[in-house]
Amino acid sequence: MKKIMKFSTIVLAVLFAFNSSFAANNPIINFDNTKTLTISLNDWAKEDVTITLKDYAGEILHWEKLNKGTNIERKYNLKNLPLGYYEVQVEGTNKIVVHSIKLDLNQVISNPLMDKIIFKPAFSFSKNAIELNHLALGKKVQVSVYDEQGVFFTKAYAEQASINTRFDITQLPKGKYSISFSTDDQYITQTFTK
Numbered sequence: 323m324k325k326i327m328k329f330s331t332i333v334l335a336v337l338f339a340f341n342s343s344f345a346a347n348n349p350i351i352n353f354d355n356t357k358t359l360t361i362s363l364n365d366w367a368k369e370d371v372t373i374t375l376k377d378y379a380g381e382i383l384h385w386e387k388l389n390k391g392t393n394i395e396r397k398y399n400l401k402n403l404p405l406g407y408y409e410v411q412v413e414g415t416n417k418i419v420v421h422s423i424k425l426d427l428n429q430v431i432s433n434p435l436m437d438k439i440i441f442k443p444a445f446s447f448s449k450n451a452i453e454l455n456h457l458a459l460g461k462k463v464q465v466s467v468y469d470e471q472g473v474f475f476t477k478a479y480a481e482q483a484s485i486n487t488r489f490d491i492t493q494l495p496k497g498k499y500s501i502s503f504s505t506d507d508q509y510i511t512q513t514f515t516k
Contacts, residue, residue, distance in 0.1 A: 348419045348439070349412040353430035357401040359410065359423075366414050367394045374411040383408075400425060417441050418508075443485075443503045447514045452489040452501060458482050461505045467491070469499050491516060 349371075350362045363371060368390060375384040375398070384398070400408075403425055410421040422436035443456040454465060463485060466476040474494060479485050491499075496516050503510045 351410055351421050351423075351432060353423075353432065355429065357399065357425065357430055359398040359400050359430065361396045361398075361410070361412065363388075363392075363394050363396075363412075366412065367392060369415045372411075372413045374409075374413070376409045376411070378407040378409075400430060415442075416444070440507055442508070443510060445501065445503075445512055449516070450490065450492045452491060452514070454485060454487050454489070454503075456485045456503075458485050458505075461507075464502075464504050465489075466502045467494075467499055468502070469497055474499075 347365065349364060349366055352360045352362070354360070361373060367388075370390050371388045371392070373384075373386045373388065373396065374382055376382055383403070386396075388396070405425050405427065408423050408425065410423060412419045412421075418440040420438045420440065422433055424431040424433070441457040441459070443454055446453040446455075452467070456463065458479060460481050460483065463479040463482075464476060465479075467474045467489065475489075477487075477489075494516055498513060498515050500511050500513050
């Protein structure tokens, strides 16, 4: 019994520490009894941020871009939305924080265990190379470089914690190119000129 109590205490302490760490570095969402959603940006107010509300089917119901230095707190009235499941996404420079919520008859219910963080890739371009850094966390990742005529190369990654690689582009002729980055929950393209 003592071992179970000790283990339970440790698990609760770890969950509390994780939750506190998540809250300190990421936007926090709260609700009141009038179905008002409040998003506190915390440190994210120092960068450009987009806030997106999607329904269960993925349709965007609201999208707002907040420029760096914007008010640290935003409020949204959800009481006219149909009952059901929704997703609140707060996207910054390096990551997207996703909160899953449920609109019930009299309240909004949040499930912090369903919240997730999607890390965005970081690209660095030079005359002869593209550097990619990404916290993949075991997800399947595909990277492709192409121009208007077609794909020059594609590289796939699987089951890697992080991707830190350099693509040699010395053999590519001068011109405009795109690089695409895709996982199961994001698709990003960037253009560059060689």
